[in-house]
Amino acid sequence: MNDFSLNRRQFGQGMFAVSLMGIMAAAGCSPTSTTGAAGPSALTGGTLTMGIDSDVLLNAAKSQSAGAGQLFSQSIYGTLLRFTSDGTIVPNLAESYTQNADKTLLTLKLRAGVVFSDGTAFDAAAVKGSIDYMKTASGPDAPRAAGLEVSAKDATTVEIATKEANGLLPMFLCLSVGSIMAPAQLKAANIDTTPIGAGPYTYDATSSTTGSSYTVVKNPKYYDQKQYPYDKIVFKLMTDVTARLSALQTGQVNVAPLTAATVKAAEGAGLTIIRTLTNWNGIIIGDRLGQVVPALGNVKVRQAINMVFDREAMVTSILQGEGQVSNQIFPPDSDAYRADMKDLYVYDIDKAKALMAEAGFADGFSCEIPLIEGFTTNNAIFISQLKKINITVTEKKLEFAQAFTAVLGGTYPILPIGLEMRTALWDVVQSVTPGALWNVKHAATPELSALCDKAQKATGADAKAVFQDIGKYLLDNAWFGVWNYANSIFAVDKKSSAKATPGSGYPYLDTYSRKA
Amino acid sequence: MLRFIGKRLASAVLLMLLVTSVVYVLVSSNGMGIARMLAGSSATQQQVVDRYYQLGLDRPVLSQYLAWLGKAVRGDFGTSYLNGEYVTNMLSTRAPLTITIVSVTMVLTMVISVWLGITAAVKGGWLDRFLQVLSVVGGAIPQFIVAIVLVFTFAVGLRIFPATGIVPPSEDVGLWAQSLVLPVTAILVGTAMSGAMQIRGSMLVELRKEYVATLRTRGISEFSVLYKHALRNAAAPGLIGLGILTVAMLGGTVIIERVFALPGLGMLVTSTTTTGDIPALMGCVTITVVIVTIVNLLIDLLMGILNPKVRL
Numbered sequence: 001m002n003d004f005s006l007n008r009r010q011f012g013q014g015m016f017a018v019s020l021m022g023i024m025a026a027a028g029c030s031p032t033s034t035t036g037a038a039g040p041s042a043l044t045g046g047t048l049t050m051g052i053d054s055d056v057l058l059n060a061a062k063s064q065s066a067g068a069g070q071l072f073s074q075s076i077y078g079t080l081l082r083f084t085s086d087g088t089i090v091p092n093l094a095e096s097y098t099q100n101a102d103k104t105l106l107t108l109k110l111r112a113g114v115v116f117s118d119g120t121a122f123d124a125a126a127v128k129g130s131i132d133y134m135k136t137a138s139g140p141d142a143p144r145a146a147g148l149e150v151s152a153k154d155a156t157t158v159e160i161a162t163k164e165a166n167g168l169l170p171m172f173l174c175l176s177v178g179s180i181m182a183p184a185q186l187k188a189a190n191i192d193t194t195p196i197g198a199g200p201y202t203y204d205a206t207s208s209t210t211g212s213s214y215t216v217v218k219n220p221k222y223y224d225q226k227q228y229p230y231d232k233i234v235f236k237l238m239t240d241v242t243a244r245l246s247a248l249q250t251g252q253v254n255v256a257p258l259t260a261a262t263v264k265a266a267e268g269a270g271l272t273i274i275r276t277l278t279n280w281n282g283i284i285i286g287d288r289l290g291q292v293v294p295a296l297g298n299v300k301v302r303q304a305i306n307m308v309f310d311r312e313a314m315v316t317s318i319l320q321g322e323g324q325v326s327n328q329i330f331p332p333d334s335d336a337y338r339a340d341m342k343d344l345y346v347y348d349i350d351k352a353k354a355l356m357a358e359a360g361f362a363d364g365f366s367c368e369i370p371l372i373e374g375f376t377t378n379n380a381i382f383i384s385q386l387k388k389i390n391i392t393v394t395e396k397k398l399e400f401a402q403a404f405t406a407v408l409g410g411t412y413p414i415l416p417i418g419l420e421m422r423t424a425l426w427d428v429v430q431s432v433t434p435g436a437l438w439n440v441k442h443a444a445t446p447e448l449s450a451l452c453d454k455a456q457k458a459t460g461a462d463a464k465a466v467f468q469d470i471g472k473y474l475l476d477n478a479w480f481g482v483w484n485y486a487n488s489i490f491a492v493d494k495k496s497s498a499k500a501t502p503g504s505g506y507p508y509l510d511t512y513s514r515k516a
Numbered sequence: 517m518l519r520f521i522g523k524r525l526a527s528a529v530l531l532m533l534l535v536t537s538v539v540y541v542l543v544s545s546n547g548m549g550i551a552r553m554l555a556g557s558s559a560t561q562q563q564v565v566d567r568y569y570q571l572g573l574d575r576p577v578l579s580q581y582l583a584w585l586g587k588a589v590r591g592d593f594g595t596s597y598l599n600g601e602y603v604t605n606m607l608s609t610r611a612p613l614t615i616t617i618v619s620v621t622m623v624l625t626m627v628i629s630v631w632l633g634i635t636a637a638v639k640g641g642w643l644d645r646f647l648q649v650l651s652v653v654g655g656a657i658p659q660f661i662v663a664i665v666l667v668f669t670f671a672v673g674l675r676i677f678p679a680t681g682i683v684p685p686s687e688d689v690g691l692w693a694q695s696l697v698l699p700v701t702a703i704l705v706g707t708a709m710s711g712a713m714q715i716r717g718s719m720l721v722e723l724r725k726e727y728v729a730t731l732r733t734r735g736i737s738e739f740s741v742l743y744k745h746a747l748r749n750a751a752a753p754g755l756i757g758l759g760i761l762t763v764a765m766l767g768g769t770v771i772i773e774r775v776f777a778l779p780g781l782g783m784l785v786t787s788t789t790t791t792g793d794i795p796a797l798m799g800c801v802t803i804t805v806v807i808v809t810i811v812n813l814l815i816d817l818l819m820g821i822l823n824p825k826v827r828l
Contacts, residue, residue: 051777055787057598057599058599058600059599059600138554138555138556138559138563138566138567138570139556140556140559141556142555142556142559142563143559143560143563146560146563190595190600191600192595192599192600192601193599193600193601209609209779210599210601210606210609211606211610211779211783211784211787212609212779212783213779236680236681236777237777237779237783238680238777239774239777239783239786240774240775240777242664242667242775243679243680243774243775243776243777244777246667246668246671246672246679246680247679247680247681247777249672249679250671250672250675250678250679252678252679252680252681399546399549403549404549404552404553405548405549405552405564
């Protein structure tokens with residue numbers, strides 16, 4: 001959540017149901033029924049009001065694959081596959097899926113009888129149309145859809161082929177790529193404001209104000225009603241954390257993301273705090289081959305840089321205790337996490353100086369880092385600590401609009417940053433492979449590239465072994481300078497409950513339930 | 517008077533052209549950066565370039581501005597780059613709230629300023645000194661601190677007013693008024709104190725003039741001397757100050773709307789600026805200039821009524 005998404009059927013029946021829900025909600029009805037053990041909650045009905053920290057879009061293809069945008073998109077569109085609360089991938093709007101050993105072909109069998117909220121069939125042609133649209137929609141997930149060749153084999157069978165191995169494809173189908181927009185929406189005059197999906201809820205435009213409050217009401221035709229207990233969900237945009245906290249304390253919202261600075265006040269008010277490790281904080285040593293700053297091509301210099309940070313103190317002071325010390329870009333439960341190397345690069349200025357001297361850079365060197373308002377928050381400590389080994393770091397102030405192009409274009413040799421963590425393969429593809437977005441200089445070595453290629457296809461114990469090798473390589477060669485994992489903090493009031501979802505600061509919608 | 521209004525309207529049109537053109541040039545000068553922001557951090561360079569051309573950001577800025585202006589004068593501000601919504605719709609759902617907050621605050625500022633300012637000027641003594649201290653404190657404390665203190669005291673603590681959000685007046689007028697109390701008060705603390713000091717200063721100058729003594733010796737009531745004669749002459753600087761305060765209030769709503777999670781223009785300006793949503797941002801700029809122009813026109817008219825020499 002460091003930085004900066006978007007439905008119809010047998011009209012009469014749907015409208016009756018929606019109206020009934022509205023009347024009941026207005027009357028402040030208490031729970032209408034109870035579900036059995038099959039449901040995720042004991043109580044159903046009512047409204048969940050969620051404070052959200054960033055705006056959402058009605059067009060699934062332009063929606064964020066994280067945070068509030070992802071939750072909102074999932075509520076209207078659902079996804080072909082989905083994550084369970086323990087992080088495993090299971091079928092959802094698709095009944096089953098298989099992927100070949102080469103990870104170049106994924107076959108989906110769609111669930112029979114599923115329809116979009118406008119009553120049209122949720123079939124293979126619709127899936128193909130939606131994913132093909134996503135390729136051209138310029139949304140954040142367009143690059144993930146770009147290499148996918150989708151074909152509708154029959155009404156309920158979809159094949160997705162890729163030229164190269166893509167072990168992440170099932171994960172993509174849990175995110176925006178798997179949120180399918182109805183053919184009617186794709187043909188609509190304004191595709192961005194006419195959401196039609198097959199998700200558990202439908203968008204209630206009359207009760208919503210874009211940029212402020214978004215209301216979704218239960219889709220009576222959703223295939224699994226028990227999964228989602230609430231009749232209505234209201235997403236209220238509250239960009240200020242103080243506003244979210246006061247809204248939680250006064251019962252205006254039931255759940256909302258908070259920050260480390262507001263945790264104590266929230267706990268004091270009796271709110272339940274859900275903590276999820278979603279991000280690592282530290283630096284990307286992008287110029288790890290020394291193309292711009294030759295000193296950074298020397299592994300001893302990169303190792304020295306890793307030793308100048310007092311990680312414990314940073315967790316205490318910067319994260320206010322809401323995090324864990326780490327030196328790795330992978331979370332502790334990741335296949336790539338090296339528990340045996342967690343104490344590599346402990347804080348030791350003398351040893352760092354010695355390494356700099358051994359590398360022939362005792363007098364240090366200079367480099368520039370970007371200063372992006374609201375994005376780069378740890379520059380000051382980075383600059384002061386590197387000064388201790390004679391590395392002079394200057395800041396270049398960037399306007400937000402210029403920032404992405406400059407940063408991702410590899411302009412800066414080192415980048416203080418916080419990046420999300422998901423699965424081992426996700427993290428490798430995001431930050432390590434030669435073409436990775438955050439491998440900003442596209443650095444590659446034959447050894448690491450071979451390991452990354454293997455990681456795409458490996459399964460089971462083989463995968464674990466490959467990822468362990470990648471984790472070791474990155475630590476030995478100090479490609480990054482990780483300081484800690486930061487907790488994403490999510491508060492839940494006494495009337496509600498939710499379960500942490502690995503990799504997401506917002507618990508997924510199917511984990512929420514009513515307690516009162 | 518019509519000629520006076522005509523002159524003011526003509527200068528308002530010029531002001532609008534100047535402001536919108538300068539803002540357009542500033543925000544459009546980094547077209548590729550905007551395309552990158554809209555395409556997302558994970559977009560390939562080719563996708564960014566495609567978005568750049570798709571939005572017409574490759575055209576000369578003057579050509580883009582004239583195209584925008586040609587549609588804007590017909591009331592067509594285009595659609596948001598981000599969510600595809602008509603900008604006129606975005607503005608029509610957000611502007612009323614901001615205008616309401618600013619209008620209510622402005623009226624209360626006028627009433628409180630005049631009352632406090634005259635009281636301080638006439639009574640003097642400890643009351644005057646107390647008001648002076650209050651004005652310094654009111655002006656020195658940032659609005660967001662005032663807002664947070666108000667929320668934690670009257671919403672979270674005493675549960676008298678809602679902590680965030682606004683209830684539409686069509687739904688419940690009472691709740692609507694309640695939800696305006698804290699945001700308006702948060703702005704009012706600074707503006708009323710500043711306005712009161714302005715009126716106090718002007719009144720002190722007027723009360724020392726000979727005509728006031730003459731009026732008093734002729735047995736004119738003190739109320740009439742203060743409110744009919746002295747205030748009329750002291751109003752001009754106060755009105756100018758109020759105009760400046762109104763512009764400052766519009767800026768202040770950015771913070772207040774954020775703290776109270778209010779869907780007004782301030783929030784829209786913030787989001788459109790950070791996302792490079794040029795059509796929506798230009799819509800915000802235009803309506804802000806219109807509001808400022810109307811306020812200034814009203815103040816000019818009031819000044820013209822109070823002092824006919826201003827109309828010359």
